[in-house]
Amino acid sequence: MTTNTMTTDVLIVGGGPAGALLGFLLARRGVAVVLAEKNVTTERSFRGETIAARSVLTLRELGFEPALARHGYVPLTGISLWEKGRRIVHADYQRFPIDALPIDIPQPALIQAFLDASEPFPSHTALMGASFVSLFEEEGAVRGATVRMRGGETLDIRARLVVGADGRYSRVRKASMLEATITPMERDFLWFKFPRPPEWGHDAQLVVDRDRHLVILPTYPDLLRVGYNLPKDGFSQIRKQGIEAFRAGITELDPRLGPLVEAHIGGWHDASFLEIFTAEMEEWARDGLILIGDAAHTATPILGQGVNLAIQDAVYLAPVVAAALARNADGVVRAAELADFVGKRRTHKAMVTRFQRAQEASLARSSAVGTLLRRMRLKALDLFPLKYRLLDRVMNAPHNMSAEALHVGTL
């Protein structure tokens, strides 16, 4: 098998929201960038489709609004929590002090918008069907990576910085030897989709009964995306009980979904399993390498922050990398030059993780007393504007973005 070679400034492994946006932002600054994505197309199902309001604003400022509008999306109007058929908490997204609503748009459309915007830049190369194999190092610094193309041939890509943006099971993270603390949550998720009844509205809903819950998200174009929580490692158990028992479990939790589940969940192929864990890292960077997005900090699905964090990582990192490359005409980008970026982003992610862990613990309560206390606390919270402050802090927290980071221009 032949091995070819290639040289670039920045090699990004993984063309998800983090990697594809970073590729565009760097190319726009004239940086030579290679984006290596293992899949040949942007197609993927059951991924984060919710873009938090803060990132909607960012994408607007970056000039992506027309591309997103051309595709179409669903604006989300609020979030509510239901128990035993009664709404316990409701927050109206229009009351947040931010000039955007979260939106739901399929990830392929978002990523395609980033790839289309990158295409005119001669310094941008997208290698689709290129899977990361290994890193290569010189004198303790990462100097590039080997990727394998679909045809089997390998390519050694020499770079001054390798960016691992290859998602929650990152192979770049493993190869980097940077340490990650993986904390499994108490439950996992099964996701499925079916048509949205016309009267459903555009609120995200959480339906809880003791330690079982459903997340119901209005999804583009006219669907509901539903996440059903399972006990840890409970998927094999639930499969043994059969699809009928699974359908009955959902209907029992939320009778409104009964007819939809009967009509649209034919078998396990209609559902997608998601293991829930958080990944935390002290160090995201080594000399010549940095991790971003899920590769550096996997979040849980609570309040749909994964795509938001990925987008903000890319926006912040681009100017830092461009400046580091310009400072030193042909050397590697050093970890010390990335330390400020890592510190700020880690602090933001830690705040999100603290909130998500507290919510996970609350949702995992199964005793009668525990669930009663949870209901009382939530009902009390619903009465006060404090709920807006709490949610706003996590969902819409500013990421301290500078005008320099945005480097606004037209697409």
Ligand SMILES: Cc1cc2nc3c(=O)[nH]c(=O)nc-3n(C[C@H](O)[C@H](O)[C@H](O)COP(=O)(O)OP(=O)(O)OC[C@H]3O[C@@H](n4cnc5c(N)ncnc54)[C@H](O)[C@@H]3O)c2cc1C
């Ligand atoms: C089922 C499911 C539901 C989710 N729901 C939500 C939600 O509602 N809201 C939300 O905000 N987040 C959600 N998330 C999380 C969200 O999808 C991620 O946080 C977000 O996509 C992270 O973006 P990323 O670019 O860091 O990684 P990813 O989107 O995972 O992208 C990584 C990319 O790297 C590529 N790749 C992987 N390995 C290699 C390799 N060896 N070589 C080359 N390329 C490689 C992959 O093909 C992929 O394109 C969900 C995730 C899943 C799996």
